[in-house]
Amino acid sequence: MSVMREDVIIGFLATAGWGDAVRVAMGADWSTRRYERLIQADGAKTILMDAAGDGVGQVAPFVRLCGLLRDVELSAPVIFAEDQGQGLLLLEDFGDDSFAALLERGDDPWPLYGVATDVLSHLHQRFDPGTAPDVQRYDLTLFTKQVALFGDAYLDAAGNPLTPAGRRALDEAWVRVLTHVLGIVPDSLLLRDYHPGNLMLLDRRGVRACGLLDVQDGGIGPVSYDLLSLLQDARRDVPDDIQAAMIDRYLVSMPSLSRDAFLASYAVMGAMRHARILGRVAQLAAGGGKAKQLAFLSRVWRQFRTAIAHPLLSPLQSFTDQHLPPDGAVPHILGR
Template sequence: MTARVLERFLPDEEASALFGEDIAIALRPGDVLALKGDLGAGKTTLARAVIRALAGDPALDVPSPTFTLVQSYDARIPVHHFDLYRLAAADELEELGLAEAAQDGVALVEWPERAGDALAGAIRLDLHDSGEGRLAVMTGPDEAMHRIERSFLIRDFLNRSGEQRAHRAFLLGDASLRAYEAITTAGDERRILMNAPERRDEPLLDSGRPYSHVAHLAQSVSASVAMARAMRARGFSAYDIYAQDLPAGLLLVEDLGDTAFLSPEGEPIADRYLAAARLLAAIHGADWPAELPVAGGVRHVLPPYDREALGIEVSLLTDWYMPFMAGRPADREERAGYMACWERLFERLESAEKNLVLRDFHSPNIIWRAERDGFDRLGLIDLQDALLGPAAYDVASLALDARVTMPEALERQVVEAYCAARAEQGPFDRAGFDEAYAICAAQRNSKLLGIFVRLEQRDHKPFYIRHLPRIRAYLNRAMRHPVLAELKAFYRAAGFLTGDEV
């Protein structure tokens, strides 16, 4: 197999700095970047750009480690800068701690040729003087080169969008395949880059389809485009889209602000939650056709939140949470009994009001904009997985926010604010809503127990585990409704719920 080779021309120092950002975005813990080139080729300049980008500090002092041999920096990913020019022998690498540095961080190595075969698996970047600048030539392991190639694709997208001198900074990666960057334009304006390649190569379930298809998760950024434009057309504050490359899964969108929905201490602010409840009621009072325009005749179909999707989500509890809690997988009889309980509840949901479901309508996806008025104070993000299903679902998502402990009194206030606003719009079946709310709350929090364990065990994202006690407490609250009596008994017998946890 021919090794993948990537080349970039760097005409000046600014281009080298931007190139360093492109590399930094792509690096992951465990990467070793070997920088090769003659004296004066720009190795230290490029290493400095990568380190500053990882640290998020363009003014960070990054001296050459020629005499110290290694310099370490606290950054988004710990980064260690090695200069082997003065290395007497390759076996001295062990004393420098190169192997240890690369275990949980990134190692940048100048003069890698002095390391012998110790850097055989490194990403190699050769800098050549072309007379009019530098030619950077990169080779390395396929997985790392795929990441770097994707990063270069994003830079090309920004250039085509008129942002040739834009600076990039890692913003966040969420629980899905999506990642986000903060883009600062040459005019010092801030944009958000959504990096969401089309889903591919997912493992297949027994049905022969991947989980994302069964659960009706967005397959491409077309869903984000459709939902953002539909929200804005109806007067709600979703992000404007400045540039898009649908086949590549790239969007350059408006930055709605950076004020979190929660207090600086991470606590829920009642007035904001009540405003979000009334906003949700207004969204449910709008018209939501099953098909929404995207661009150039392309349309996005809002999928149904059907039994299959609801069911595959709650199966995450037996697939992931039960082995985590009980130390063993659920047997066939337990799975059958569990799903039989849910099928009867899904049957009851069939008669519940159907409306737009954003699916994750909670604090991480709402931006508070205090300087605005009315619903414009609430900026909405993470819209791509919307579908048509029980209207009560998003109310449960908000009132039982998975990322912050919602006191029961505030939960009731949120529900009452939503119901009062819906009643002002016209006839509203409160009893039917209360039953659907309980079922949706139980479904969502059962799903979350499984998802959070899966994120920890399969995706190596352990910080989600800390939410489990809160999610179990929410389940206990939902189980008070008589419609969930059978499911509650099953959960108690299985040991999933042991009391009113807080």
């Protein structure tokens, strides 16, 4: 961090009344954001989010999405102080008990996945997309833009860069598949990165026991997306019985939702999410990415192959079979 940036932070903390707090670094995530825990002499705590550079543009959406989640009585951080122009926020401290840490410690996964699934049911039953016209829409344009990284980065890393004709064929395949499923399930608030690393166990009752973080990329989109993100996690294997039980649990709570329509949307959202992550990890690999992130590649490739086996995704399966080997060139990308 530059001296100039540190001076900006010191001034922000002083104005907010936290200038004398002890600052404890908490690290960074996949983006440019950085976090610190601030501790006052009386034991009061808050979290500093430092979104410098390109991250500044994510601050306003984060604040907006947190407000929408709190409006439907879910646990998103309260914002204690903000300087959006400088990319600085002071957030409610949700502690250290992320669902990911608890799973890695060996805690029973069933109640954790259960409450995470119930959060989505609660959100989808109570949130009205019409109340948030300013929030981005996960529509055909945005989805196809986000999945472009698969063609741009993954095929290149696999040693099979696309020709202009190949790129058109891939784009057309995604459009065919997405056009078929967009609109067959309701839209709601889509959080996008809904996985145990972004969920915190809080000492609260019911769905409010699940604290929600990293929501700045959220928008309005299909209700299938976040359950898919939770259960087909790039970072860990979720047992098949938990996946099946949580899908059933969600559908029981949403009796007006067609099971067949939901599962069709779920498969397509899965293929698209996995393809985007494959592109992102391949991009990291090309830039000498961290081993922890590169370790996701084999799992996500398997998830992608499973998703495109759904009949609705036959255009993507045909394209993939023509352009990639059965192992997805994962050993090649990882330099093995």
